[in-house]
Amino acid sequence: MPVAAPLAREFYERETLAVAQALLGTILVRQIGAERRAGRVVETEAYVGADDLACHARTGPGGRASVMYGPAGVAYVYLIYGMHHCLNAVTERDGHPGAVLIRGLEPIEGIVGRTDGPGRICKALEIDRRLNGLPLAPPELWFEAGRPVEAVASGRRIGVDYAGEWAERPWRFWIPGSRWVSREPSRR
DNA sequence: GGCACGATTGCT
DNA sequence: GCAATCGTGCCT
Numbered sequence: 001m002p003v004a005a006p007l008a009r010e011f012y013e014r015e016t017l018a019v020a021q022a023l024l025g026t027i028l029v030r031q032i033g034a035e036r037r038a039g040r041v042v043e044t045e046a047y048v049g050a051d052d053l054a055c056h057a058r059t060g061p062g063g064r065a066s067v068m069y070g071p072a073g074v075a076y077v078y079l080i081y082g083m084h085h086c087l088n089a090v091t092e093r094d095g096h097p098g099a100v101l102i103r104g105l106e107p108i109e110g111i112v113g114r115t116d117g118p119g120r121i122c123k124a125l126e127i128d129r130r131l132n133g134l135p136l137a138p139p140e141l142w143f144e145a146g147r148p149v150e151a152v153a154s155g156r157r158i159g160v161d162y163a164g165e166w167a168e169r170p171w172r173f174w175i176p177g178s179r180w181v182s183r184e185p186s187r188r
Numbered sequence: 189g190g191c192a193c194g195a196t197t198g199c200t
Numbered sequence: 201g202c203a204a205t206c207g208t209g210c211c212t
C-alpha cells in the first residue's frame with residue numbers, strides 16, 4: 001500500500017499563481033503526536049509581491065510576513081482580528097515574497113468542526129503562530145499529493161477591498177461546487 | 189507612547 | 201449588522 005509523500009520544496013518554488021491552483025486537490029496533513037488530521041484543499045488565494053496592496057509582504061522583509069521573503073515550502077501563520085489564525089504556504093524563490101492562503105478544506109481524517117474558512121481550518125487543525133516559519137514537512141504539518149481536480153474556478157480575493165485595484169485581481173481559486181468552499185460566489 | 193485597524197467569525 | 205480581541209504598523 002503506497003504511502004503518499006510530502007510535497008517537495010520544488011512544488012512551492014514556482015510562481016505563486018501556479019502554486020495556488022496546484023494546491024487545490026492536495027491533502028493537508030496535521031500531525032499532533034499520534035493523532036493525524038487531514039483534509040483536501042478546495043479553496044486558496046494567491047498573495048505575491050511587495051506591490052500588492054493586499055499582500056502582507058508590503059510591510060517588508062522585517063515585518064510580520066518576513067517568512068514570505070524566505071525560501072519556499074514553509075508555513076506562514078499569522079493572527080488576524082486578535083483571535084483567528086490563517087495558514088499560508090510560502091512560495092517563490094528565496095528573496096521573492098509570495099504565499100498561498102488556505103481558505104477551504106474538505107474533511108478526510110480526524111477533523112472535528114467546520115473547515116470552510118481560513119480561521120476555522122486553523123482552529124480545527126490546531127494551527128497557530130508557533131508553526132510560523134516551520135517547513136511544510138513532517139513531523140508537524142505538510143501537504144501530500146491528492147486526486148487531480150476536474151475544474152478550477154477563480155474570482156476576487158475575499159476581505160481585501162481596501163486594496164483598491166489589487167482587490168479585483170482574480171487570485172482566489174476554488175473547486176466549483178465544493179461544499180467546503182468558504183463562499184461560492186466569486187463576488188465580494 | 190498611543191492609536192487605528194485587519195487575508196474572520198459568530199452572535200444579535 | 202456588529203462586537204470580539206491583540207499584534208503590527210504608523211504617527212505623535
